[in-house]
Amino acid sequence: MFSFSTTLETLILKYSVLVDVPSPVCMKSLRTLHLDSVDFKDSKSIRNLISGCPNLEDLFIYQCYRKDVVLTFTIVAPFLKRLVITDYFVGSEKGGYVITALSLKYLTLKGVSHYGCCLIENAPMLVEAIIRKVSYIANENIEGSLTSVKRPLLDLSPLEFPTDSIFYQLVHLKMYTRKEEWWNLLTLMFNSSPKLQFLKLTDEKRKFRKHGLVGGKWNEPKNVPECLVSHLKMFVWTRYRWEREEEKEVATYILKNARQLKNASFSTRPID
Template sequence: MEQCLRIRVVMGLDRISEFPEELLLKILSFLPTKDVIATTVLSKRWRSLWKLVPKLEFESENEEDIAKFAEKVGRCLLSHKAPVLESLHLKVTDEHEETICGINVGLWVGIAVARHVRELVLDLSLFKNSLRFPTVALFCDTLEALKLKYSVLVDVPSPVYMKSLRTLHLDSVKFKDNDSIHNFISSCPNLEDLLIHRVTLKKVLIIEAPSLKRLSISGKIGGKEEAGGYVISARSLKYLNIRRLYNCRCCLIENARVLVKATVSNVSYIVNENILGSLKLARRLSLDLSPLEIKCPTRTRFYNLVYLEMSTIEAEWWNLLKLMLESSPQLQVLKLIDPGKDASKDDEVSGQWSEPKYIPECLSCYLETFVWIRYDWEREEEKEVAKYILRNATFLKKATFSTRPVEHQKSLQMLNELNSVVSSASNSCHILFE
C-alpha cells in the first residue's frame, strides 16, 4: 500500500512537471512571488523556472527588517530573466525614519525598465519621507500602466514622451510643483484612465488629454484662499467621478461630448464655475450635492440625460431635484437615495417642497422607472415629492420604494396612499415595496 501511494504521488508530480513551460509560467503568475520562489525546492525542473515568471510582487511584512527586504528584492530582480516583465508591484510599509536609506527604488525600477515592464505599481508608506520617482521610468516605451501611492515624490521639470502609457493613478503622492503634474500628464498622448486622489494643488491644473476615457478626481484641495482647481479638456471622456472637492477655485469639464456617466459628490463652494453645467451632455448622472453650497445651472438643458440618481441627505435637496427635472426633458429613470449616514436627518434636511409651476416634460412624456431607497414616508417633504412624481409621471411603468422596517398596518397605509395617487395618472404603473 505504501509503495502504491508513493507511486501515485510521484506520478502526480511528474504529470505537473511535464506541462509545457508556457503553461507552468501562466499558473505561477497567479501566485504571490514568495510562493513562486518557494517552488525552487520541488525539483531540478522548478529550480530556475521562477526567473521567467512575467509577474513579480514584493510586499514588506509587518516588523520585517526593511534592509533585508530591500536586499531580497534587489537579489530577485537581478536574477530575473524574463524577456518581458508584465508587471512589477512594490509595496513597502515602515515607520522608521532611516527607512529611506535602505531602499533603492531607482535600481529596482531600472531593472524593470530593462525587462520592458508593462505595469508598474509603487506603494510606499514611509515615516515622514518621500522617495523620488525614478526618471528612468519616464522614458520607458513599454510602460502601459503606472500606479503611484503615498510616499512618492514626482519631479518632471519638462514634458517627456510616454507613448504606451494608458493608465495613470496618482494616489496621495507629492509633486514638486504644479508644472510637474501638468508635464507628467501631458507626456502621455494615449492616456485613457487617470486617477488623481488627494493631490494638493495651489494653482489651476489644466488637463488636456484627447484620448482620456475615464477620470477620477478626489480629495480636499488646500484652503479657501490658495485653493487650486481643475480644467479638463477631454473629448473622448466617457466616465467621470469627482468627489470631496471643497473651496476649489474651479472645476470645469470641456468638450465632454461622449460622456456616458458622471458621479459628483461632496463638492461645495466651487468659485466662479458651474460644475453641473459642464456635464450637460451626460447620459447618466449621480449627484450628492447641496443646492445651498454649489451653483445650479438655471438655463442649462440636459438633453441627453436618461438616468438620474440623487442623494436625499443634503439640505433642501428637493430644490436640486426640481431643477434637474425641469432641465432634463428626456429623463427615463429617476433614483433617489438616502445614504443612511446620519440617523438624525431632521437637522440636515429642512425646508419645504414646492411644486414646479409647470409639469416637466420628462414627467409628462418619458419617465418610466422611479426608485426611492430608504424612503421615509413619515417626513412630509418626502411624501409630497413622491406623490408629485407619481401623480404627474404619465408613462411611469414601475415605482419601487425601499423603507426602514415599519409595522404591517403602516405599510398598508403607505401603499394605499401612494396607489391612490398613481392610479389617477398611469394605469400601467406597478408600485413595489422592499
C-alpha cells in the same frame, strides 16, 4: 526628478513620491495612471507628466492632505475615457483642475472644495458623471460640460448646483437624499432634463435617521415638467422616510404627474 519608461502601460505613484518633471516626458504606451497623495514640485510638473502620455485612457487622482505648494492640475488628454478625482485637500489658496478631454465618458468628482476650481472645457462624449461631496465648487464650470451626460449621480444641495443648463441627453438620474433641500435640486433637474426616463432616489447611510434635515420647503414646479408628462417610466426610492413631510409631497407629486410611469418602487425601514 523622475525618469519614466517609454514601455509602461500602467503607472501607480503613491504617498511620499516627489514628482519633478521640468520638461515633457514621452510615455506613448501608458494607458492607466494613478496619482495617490503624491507630491509635485509645481503645476508645471503635472502638466508635463500628463501631456507626455498622449494615449492615456484612465486617470485617477487622490489628494487628501494640505500641501505647501498650490497646484493646478492641467489635464489635456485626447483619448482619456475615465477620470476620477477625489480631493480632500485642505488649504486657503486657490488651485484646482482644468480638464480638456474630448473622449471622456466616465467622470467622478468627489470632495473638491470651494478653495479650488474645476473647469471642464470640453467633454462632448460624457456618458456617466458622479458628483459627490463637493463644497461650493465653481459649478457653472461643471454644469455646462455635463449637458451631454446620460447617467449622472448627484449628491448635492441646490445651493451647490444652481443649474440653468438643459440636459438633453439625460435619461437616467440617481440622487442622494441627504443634503439640505435636495428636493429643490430635484425640481431643478426635472425642469432641466426633458427626456428623463429613470429616476432613483436613495440615502445610503447605514443608520436610518429618525429626523430629516432642517430648513427649506419643497418648491413644487409651477408647470408639470416635460419629462413627467412624456418620458418617465421607472421610479425607485430606497430608504424613503415616510415621516418627512417634504418626502411625502415629492412622492405624491411624482406619482400623480408621471403619466408614462410603468414601475414605481419604495423601500424603507420598518416603523419602530
